[in-house]
Amino acid sequence: MHLTLERRRWIWAYTFILIPLLFFLAIRIGPAIYAFWVSLHKWDPIAIDRPFVGLDNFRKMKDDDVFWKSMRNTWLYVILGMPSSLVISLAVALGLQKLTRYVGFYRVLYFVPYVTSLVAVGWVWRWMYMPNGLFNDVLGWFGIGPSKFLGSPDTALMSILVLTIWQGLGFQIIIFLAGLESIPIVYHEAAEIDGASGWQRFTGITIPLLNPTLVFLIVTGVINYLQVFTQIRAMSSAGTGGPLNSTISIVLYVYQQAFQQLPAKMGYASAMTVVLFLMILAITILQLKVLSRNNNEY
Amino acid sequence: MTRKPFHTSLSRRSYDRRDLLKFGGAAAAGLIGAPTILRHASAQDSTPADTGFGAADLSVSGPVEIEYWQYELEPKTKLVNELIPEFQAANPDITVKHVNFPYDDFRQQVAAAVQAGEGPDVLNLYYGWIPAYVQQQFLVALPEDIFPAATIESEFYPTVTTAKIGESYYALPIAVRTLALFYNTAVLDAAGVTPPTTWEELVSAAQATVKKDGDNFDIVGFTWDIGGQGHNYWRECLIRQNGGVPISEDNRTLSWNTPEGVEAFEYLTAFLTEHGVTQSGFQTDGPTAFGSGKAALHVDGSYRIGSLASGSPDLEYGIVPLPAHKEQASFSSFWANAITRNAADGDKLIASAKFIDFLSSAEVQKRWTPAIGELPARVSLAEDPELASDPKLKPFIDSLPYSQATFMVNEADSRQSVIDAFDQVTLNGLDTASAIQEAQDKVQAQLDEYWATFE
Numbered sequence: 001m002h003l004t005l006e007r008r009r010w011i012w013a014y015t016f017i018l019i020p021l022l023f024f025l026a027i028r029i030g031p032a033i034y035a036f037w038v039s040l041h042k043w044d045p046i047a048i049d050r051p052f053v054g055l056d057n058f059r060k061m062k063d064d065d066v067f068w069k070s071m072r073n074t075w076l077y078v079i080l081g082m083p084s085s086l087v088i089s090l091a092v093a094l095g096l097q098k099l100t101r102y103v104g105f106y107r108v109l110y111f112v113p114y115v116t117s118l119v120a121v122g123w124v125w126r127w128m129y130m131p132n133g134l135f136n137d138v139l140g141w142f143g144i145g146p147s148k149f150l151g152s153p154d155t156a157l158m159s160i161l162v163l164t165i166w167q168g169l170g171f172q173i174i175i176f177l178a179g180l181e182s183i184p185i186v187y188h189e190a191a192e193i194d195g196a197s198g199w200q201r202f203t204g205i206t207i208p209l210l211n212p213t214l215v216f217l218i219v220t221g222v223i224n225y226l227q228v229f230t231q232i233r234a235m236s237s238a239g240t241g242g243p244l245n246s247t248i249s250i251v252l253y254v255y256q257q258a259f260q261q262l263p264a265k266m267g268y269a270s271a272m273t274v275v276l277f278l279m280i281l282a283i284t285i286l287q288l289k290v291l292s293r294n295n296n297e298y
Numbered sequence: 299m300t301r302k303p304f305h306t307s308l309s310r311r312s313y314d315r316r317d318l319l320k321f322g323g324a325a326a327a328g329l330i331g332a333p334t335i336l337r338h339a340s341a342q343d344s345t346p347a348d349t350g351f352g353a354a355d356l357s358v359s360g361p362v363e364i365e366y367w368q369y370e371l372e373p374k375t376k377l378v379n380e381l382i383p384e385f386q387a388a389n390p391d392i393t394v395k396h397v398n399f400p401y402d403d404f405r406q407q408v409a410a411a412v413q414a415g416e417g418p419d420v421l422n423l424y425y426g427w428i429p430a431y432v433q434q435q436f437l438v439a440l441p442e443d444i445f446p447a448a449t450i451e452s453e454f455y456p457t458v459t460t461a462k463i464g465e466s467y468y469a470l471p472i473a474v475r476t477l478a479l480f481y482n483t484a485v486l487d488a489a490g491v492t493p494p495t496t497w498e499e500l501v502s503a504a505q506a507t508v509k510k511d512g513d514n515f516d517i518v519g520f521t522w523d524i525g526g527q528g529h530n531y532w533r534e535c536l537i538r539q540n541g542g543v544p545i546s547e548d549n550r551t552l553s554w555n556t557p558e559g560v561e562a563f564e565y566l567t568a569f570l571t572e573h574g575v576t577q578s579g580f581q582t583d584g585p586t587a588f589g590s591g592k593a594a595l596h597v598d599g600s601y602r603i604g605s606l607a608s609g610s611p612d613l614e615y616g617i618v619p620l621p622a623h624k625e626q627a628s629f630s631s632f633w634a635n636a637i638t639r640n641a642a643d644g645d646k647l648i649a650s651a652k653f654i655d656f657l658s659s660a661e662v663q664k665r666w667t668p669a670i671g672e673l674p675a676r677v678s679l680a681e682d683p684e685l686a687s688d689p690k691l692k693p694f695i696d697s698l699p700y701s702q703a704t705f706m707v708n709e710a711d712s713r714q715s716v717i718d719a720f721d722q723v724t725l726n727g728l729d730t731a732s733a734i735q736e737a738q739d740k741v742q743a744q745l746d747e748y749w750a751t752f753e
Contacts, residue, residue: 044434045409045410045412045413046408046409046412046431046434046436047434047435047436048434048435126582127582130579130580130581130582131514131515131577131578131579131580132514132515132516132577132580132581136514140514145513146513146514148578148579150579151578151579151725152725153721153725153726237525237579237717237721238525238714238717240714240717242714242717242718242721243721243725244718244721244722244725244726245718256710259405259406259409260405260710261708261710261711262405262427262430262431262708262709262710263430263433263434264405264409266409
């Protein structure tokens with residue numbers, strides 16, 4: 001059989017796509033769809049019966065205080081964490097862009113936390129947050145009394161949030177730097193000749209042209225914060241999102257219900273993941289619609 | 299007497315569930331679903347009662363392989379790897395496959411394996427998980443004719459009764475652990491105090507040993523470790539020492555919010571809020587604080603001896619039984635071996651029973667204690683001169699006769715509820731009785747739900 005060049009290309013392309021695609025379907029998409037099925041059952045993997053319970057698991061959330069607490073906390077992580085990490089990383093990226101010497105060194109410096117294991121980082125920060133740890137020593141120098149940090153429901157969430165922002169900066173800075181590099185220097189030069197101030201150039205040129213970068217970072221940032229888990233498990237008191245559920249996130253609660261309870265409440269946990277999935281889906285669509293509007297670059 | 303093997307009773311589950319418990323009365327009690335193995339020999343009575351249950355006399359009909367699952371703890375896996383060849387040499391037809399996995403993954407691993415239609419024949423599990431696994435019909439009762447309840451109860455410490463649901467035993471420990479008081483020798487000597495033996499002495503010893511620089515603690519007098527052993531210490535030791543009974547005899551009703559319970563709770567919180575001798579989160583947790591020499595007194599289990607030996611080899615410390623009050627009490631817990639429904643009948647059941655019998659024998663227990671730091675579960679070994687000569691193990695062994703294990707249907711939530719109660723009082727200023735009541739209501743609701751499934 002004679003194949004045209006075009007056709008042969010297609011075959012090659014699909015061959016290359018096929019294996020990762022099958023893998024992706026089996027490992028990611030399949031289980032995700034399966035979770036919808038599980039969420040409609042009273043599902044304990046060890047039990048012999050896994051009765052169908054319809055939407056009972058979803059109704060149960062309504063009266064579950066810990067679920068609402070985890071929902072509230074998760075949104076606090078998003079609302080407080082995402083914007084502040086964006087502002088800080090943009091500021092650092094703008095500074096780094098100006099540097100001409102030791103650029104590589106600084107980039108590495110900011111990126112190192114991102115590639116370090118979050119569990120390890122979490123534990124080190126936990127030590128620094130201790131009553132007699134580094135942070136309280138520093139506070140002491142300024143005559144400020146010791147803070148309970150992770151030990152109090154008032155400050156624990158913020159303490160974990162600070163680590164989360166710090167840890168994610170490296171990634172966002174690198175993406176911002178790439179975005180900044182792609183803005184043609186001539187725009188800035190032209191604006192400068194026309195007498196635009198630094199701030200005017202920032203708001204008139206940098207921000208609009210960074211829009212694709214911003215959209216990407218906001219979307220991935222929100223998703224990351226909505227799925228926050230590891231640092232809470234590593235840092236909160238007893239690893240359970242305490243004290244008094246003040247740091248628990250939805251994903252941590254899902255994990256506890258699915259894997260730490262006996263009997264395991266896999267159905268209920270799956271129902272919560274379905275809610276989380278729908279939430280992320282809705283927000284992402286909304287963000288893409290709102291944030292990318294009026295932007296004809298892509 | 300031939301009873302119905304487990305798999306046939308599975309098909310009539312509603313009937314079988316009732317059978318699991320004695321509440322159905324004598325008629326139902328006669329039908330309890332414990333699998334029974336026809337004995338091939340009647341020589342079991344001549345076996346010395348204390349060395350084993352005589353399952354060694356049974357034989358399998360052909361080669362059989364069983365899987366033994368236990369979590370990864372180096373001394374344990376190492377010893378079991380030595381024991382398996384010995385067991386196999388005595389039972390050439392039986393092969394034991396030893397499977398290990400990280401402790402944190404325990405429930406996931408078991409769940410995933412069962413979901414996939416695989417999993418252990420014999421499972422080593424924490425005693426607090428037995429009720430839930432029994433409810434899920436994941437475990438089968440230990441064959442009554444090999445492991446008679448009366449024999450278990452006369453030869454093992456009373457703590458083992460938490461492995462009994464209804465009339466049947468579902469697991470048998472190799473070893474048990476108790477709580478006792480660890481003290482830092484140098485710190486106590488420097489303060490000129492002797493190890494405390496009463497509630498009052500514990501307070502004064504903590505006050506004498508605490509070292510503070512302004513608000514900063516250098517050494518805490520007594521560790522604040524609710525998330526570690528502190529929740530067990532209050533629930534199972536302090537309440538009983540104060541004359542209370544945290545849970546009814548039939549394991550159905552909690553009585554935490556009683557004058558005794560409240561008083562015990564306030565005794566413990568006073569270390570943090572009134573005496574100013576300790577701090578929450580100091581050195582992250584109690585064992586770390588004690589191991590790094592920054593705590594004078596610390597309540598912990600016998601397994602801590604092993605981790606202190608490897609983690610803090612230079613620490614000089616001693617151990618005494620828990621300080622007593624109106625009465626003496628300690629908390630005990632254990633990991634036990636159970637047969638799963640994968641080995642509900644036939645040769646697998648026989649092989650599993652023989653393996654459990656072997657692991658719980660006095661010979662193995664005697665080797666287990668020095669290697670692992672857990673205490674023998676058999677009463678007869680309490681007086682064993684070799685074990686009693688170890689000054690660190692002795693206080694734990696001495697605590698065994700008055701130690702009890704808490705019956706728990708949801709271990710994670712029971713623990714969390716007590717932790718929350720202490721946080722509510724010490725962080726949120728809630729009054730003690732309300733905080734305890736909140737915790738008690740939550741755990742009681744789970745107990746009610748649990749027992750309802752058997753009715």
